[in-house]
Amino acid sequence: GAVVSQHPSRVICKSGTSVKIECRSLDFQATTMFWYRQFPKKSLMLMATSNEGSKATYEQGVEKDKFLINHASLTLSTLTVTSAHPEDSSFYICSASFAGGPPRNYNEQFFGPGTRLTVL
Amino acid sequence: GENVEQHPSTLSVQEGDSAVIKCTYSDSASNYFPWYKQELGKRPQLIIDIRSNVGEKKDQRIAVTLNKTAKHFSLHITETQPEDSAVYFCAASIAGTASKLTFGTGTRLQVTL
Numbered sequence: 001g002a003v004v005s006q007h008p009s010r011v012i013c014k015s016g017t018s019v020k021i022e023c024r025s026l027d028f029q030a031t032t033m034f035w036y037r038q039f040p041k042k043s044l045m046l047m048a049t050s051n052e053g054s055k056a057t058y059e060q061g062v063e064k065d066k067f068l069i070n071h072a073s074l075t076l077s078t079l080t081v082t083s084a085h086p087e088d089s090s091f092y093i094c095s096a097s098f099a100g101g102p103p104r105n106y107n108e109q110f111f112g113p114g115t116r117l118t119v120l
Numbered sequence: 121g122e123n124v125e126q127h128p129s130t131l132s133v134q135e136g137d138s139a140v141i142k143c144t145y146s147d148s149a150s151n152y153f154p155w156y157k158q159e160l161g162k163r164p165q166l167i168i169d170i171r172s173n174v175g176e177k178k179d180q181r182i183a184v185t186l187n188k189t190a191k192h193f194s195l196h197i198t199e200t201q202p203e204d205s206a207v208y209f210c211a212a213s214i215a216g217t218a219s220k221l222t223f224g225t226g227t228r229l230q231v232t233l
Binding site for chain 2: 044045046049093109
């Protein structure tokens with residue numbers, strides 16, 4: 001159980017275009033989903049926290065108009081990189097937390113497989 | 121906000137030896153500390169976690185210790201094997217529904233034959 005998928009796994013786009021990445025919790029309901037960005041050989045940097053039915057909370061320094069997050073249901077969150085530029089090239093990973101309480105460990109985050117974005 | 125530091129950044133051990141990775145955190149309110157293993161191009165996988173109401177937790181060859189007073193926690197891997205080679209991340213958060221994690225900078229562990 002607790003499987004999170006991401007689509008697409010890889011995407012190459014031209015500079016100036018927008019790219020949408022989907023994050024789905026396949027076998028559980030996720031109250032909250034998180035979006036991370038990871039540069040090569042670096043740690044995971046939290047971009048935003050997404051709660052179902054409400055606006056995402058962005059971390060300091062993350063442009064909310066550039067990285068649009070939508071969490072329309074308890075199993076789906078999307079990240080849209082708008083007007084992508086080469087510096088947006090990165091590995092984007094989502095994670096999801098359970099909606100329910102004990103006995104589930106509601107601190108644990110379950111990660112998606114990641115999406116590698118390359119902007120030419 | 122929370123700040124998590126992790127050392128060393130790289131660690132090379134011979135197969136069968138032990139490996140220790142250390143992390144410190146800044147926010148005394150943090151009380152949940154997971155460790156993740158990430159292989160190249162893959163998702164992070166939880167390998168062990170600890171809450172602040174215990175000082176140590178063990179799962180086969182992996183153990184984690186926590187010193188709340190000093191605000192540091194460590195990952196111990198015994199009898200290392202080549203398949204333990206990966207990047208390991210520590211993290212900290214405040215227990216509660218869907219609290220965000222703050223990650224350490226990562227340790228690249230290389231287990232040599």
